[in-house]
Amino acid sequence: MKKLEEKILKDGKILPGGVLKVGNFLNQQIDTPFMKEMGEEIAEMFKDTGATKILTIEASGIPIAVSAGFAMNLPVVYAKKNKTSNISGDCYSTMVHSFTHGNNNNVIVGKEYISSDDKVLIVDDFLAHGSALVGLIEICEQAGAEVLGCVAAIEKGFQMGGDKLREKGYRVESLAIIEEMTDTEIYFREQ
């Protein structure tokens, strides 16, 4: 999505450790008209797939998932992060390691929200090493739901999470893929 690439170049800030700050339109502050456009772009990519539900993870995945949900007229479920493991049995759960934050989160979704009848589109804001998406795929597997594909707004291609999932056969789309990021420059993958 050309407009997203332009926005990243204009408003993104490169932080140490290969981190891109996009707090003024995607994360902390949401550019709502642009978020609407990204949701419509995702809807166009996955139209006619028979999706029944969108799944994301708190916190920053929620706005873009909801935007896609409006555009596709679908419910959005978000996984919650818990420090402790869930033992009550009423949730699907899996452990997700965050390379960026260097911590582990037990990720949980109530069993009533995803079932084996669901065809799920997984949506997140960033795709880096792919741990969050792998965790959400595992949740779908536990539910017996079909994973139609995964979408990220921004994929950091150099951290390989997206390509590893594509190699496994998953449909993974990203609105912008950063192929390389130096201290001062950002280069996008041609799509």
Ligand code: G4P
């Ligand atoms: P992964 O899920 O793809 O493996 O990513 P990783 O563990 O490395 O990233 C963990 C968190 O950091 C995720 O948010 C992810 O969205 C975010 N993240 C990764 N790289 C960047 C980046 O370059 N810029 C920004 N702004 N965020 C990045 P999270 O832990 O789920 O936190 P949040 O959604 O509550 O913010």
